[in-house]
Amino acid sequence: MAIVHYWLVAMRGGERVVEHLLDLFPDADLFTHVYDPRRVSARIRKARVRQSFIGRMPGARRHYQKYLPLMPIALEELDLRGYDLVISSESGPAKGVITGPDTLHLCYCHSPMRYLWDHYQDYRESTGWLARRLMPLAFHRLRQWDVSSASRVDGFIANSSFIARRIAKVWGRDARVVHPPVAIDSFAPSAQVSDRYLWVSQMTPYKRADIALEAFNRLGAPALMVGDGEMFDQIAARAGPNVEVRRRLSFPELQRAYATCRALVFTPEEDFGIVPVEANASGRPVIAFGRGGVTDSIIDGLTGIFYDRQTPMDLIDAIRRFERWQPQFQPQEAVRNAARFGPDAFARGILDALDHFRREGRLSSFASSTGPSQRTANHGITCDDNGALHSDLGMHRHSCDDVAAQCR
Numbered sequence: 001m002a003i004v005h006y007w008l009v010a011m012r013g014g015e016r017v018v019e020h021l022l023d024l025f026p027d028a029d030l031f032t033h034v035y036d037p038r039r040v041s042a043r044i045r046k047a048r049v050r051q052s053f054i055g056r057m058p059g060a061r062r063h064y065q066k067y068l069p070l071m072p073i074a075l076e077e078l079d080l081r082g083y084d085l086v087i088s089s090e091s092g093p094a095k096g097v098i099t100g101p102d103t104l105h106l107c108y109c110h111s112p113m114r115y116l117w118d119h120y121q122d123y124r125e126s127t128g129w130l131a132r133r134l135m136p137l138a139f140h141r142l143r144q145w146d147v148s149s150a151s152r153v154d155g156f157i158a159n160s161s162f163i164a165r166r167i168a169k170v171w172g173r174d175a176r177v178v179h180p181p182v183a184i185d186s187f188a189p190s191a192q193v194s195d196r197y198l199w200v201s202q203m204t205p206y207k208r209a210d211i212a213l214e215a216f217n218r219l220g221a222p223a224l225m226v227g228d229g230e231m232f233d234q235i236a237a238r239a240g241p242n243v244e245v246r247r248r249l250s251f252p253e254l255q256r257a258y259a260t261c262r263a264l265v266f267t268p269e270e271d272f273g274i275v276p277v278e279a280n281a282s283g284r285p286v287i288a289f290g291r292g293g294v295t296d297s298i299i300d301g302l303t304g305i306f307y308d309r310q311t312p313m314d315l316i317d318a319i320r321r322f323e324r325w326q327p328q329f330q331p332q333e334a335v336r337n338a339a340r341f342g343p344d345a346f347a348r349g350i351l352d353a354l355d356h357f358r359r360e361g362r363l364s365s366f367a368s369s370t371g372p373s374q375r376t377a378n379h380g381i382t383c384d385d386n387g388a389l390h391s392d393l394g395m396h397r398h399s400c401d402d403v404a405a406q407c408r
Helices: 013-024 058-079 120-125 129-150 161-171 209-220 230-236 251-260 274-281 310-327 333-341 343-357 403-407
Strands: 003-004 029-034 048-051 087-090 104-109 155-158 175-177 197-200 223-226 241-246 262-268 286-289 304-307 381-383 389-391
Touching: 003 013, 013 087, 013 223, 013 343, 058 104, 058 343, 087 120, 087 175, 104 343, 120 129, 129 161, 175 343, 197 209, 197 251, 209 223, 209 230, 209 241, 209 310, 223 251, 223 333, 230 241, 241 262, 241 286, 262 274, 274 286, 304 310
Parallel strands: 003 029, 003 087, 029 048, 087 104, 104 155, 155 175, 197 223, 197 262, 223 241, 262 286, 286 304
Antiparallel strands: 381 389
């Protein structure tokens, strides 16, 4: 088996998904454009990682985005002969690899590349004058390749219903939804809850920290805003005395901030959004802009409150509605809701997707020798008499091992 991820230069949501795919398929080879082992987890460093030629380009570890026009060629040069199963992890270019006719290629899509599609104008406006002039032609070609390479994928898995709709819009393909794994067991409710609101994210323009800050300043509401990024200095300078602004928290500090906040305020339109789930896992409600992946993870009127427009006044109105609604909030409902997004649910979803395409006949030689009632030694994966894949996932989140070995 092979896993293809766009670049491995930090630990964000996409890289956490790769970690859990490696837990499911520990013998998988890992392909990427650029690899910086100093900035990824020990689990990823343990894998066999192979870079495309992009990784050998000057300054690639820091300026990999500048090589975006070369990445389609780099993907097509990767040698994936001999692999039964390829899972591409797409948010940057990853799905465009060339696989054999008997290889199953699944794409786990965090999002079609935003800078090519719905966020294109925003990215173009934020670049220098030379890039603004070069982007229209270069990105036109990249969009053509992006759409054509979607036909190389046997099946798409989206990380939310929102991304499934994007996939249908951009690539004209259906997608199964498997939410990303959230470390819900790392968070727990607290008996002590403060009056302070919490905002946690990167302070980049589309995260809309400015909306949260203006709402907190106008209301005079005590708040903690946490996140680094190009807007940090601006946000810190404009913060009133009621707002504390921090670049980062240690993990124990973050756990405590979640568990003791009055509510998490979530202002961006995200592909999925792990932060609201972490807040619910801590027993706290969420006040969220009701667009994007958060509509999958938060239940309006039960584990949080939605608002309809990204404006300070709409957020202020939502906070006031929340304060009237807060006595009805039950922390145990939030914790129960967050349990839907744990690592075991992710593993089951991936196995169900494999089983779905296996039943559609997409696996070809990958499953041709699989007989009934077989079991991979010590790993808890079985094929029943009907050929369906099963795993003893309830025992341990790492118990589901190499499906490829089981079905070979």
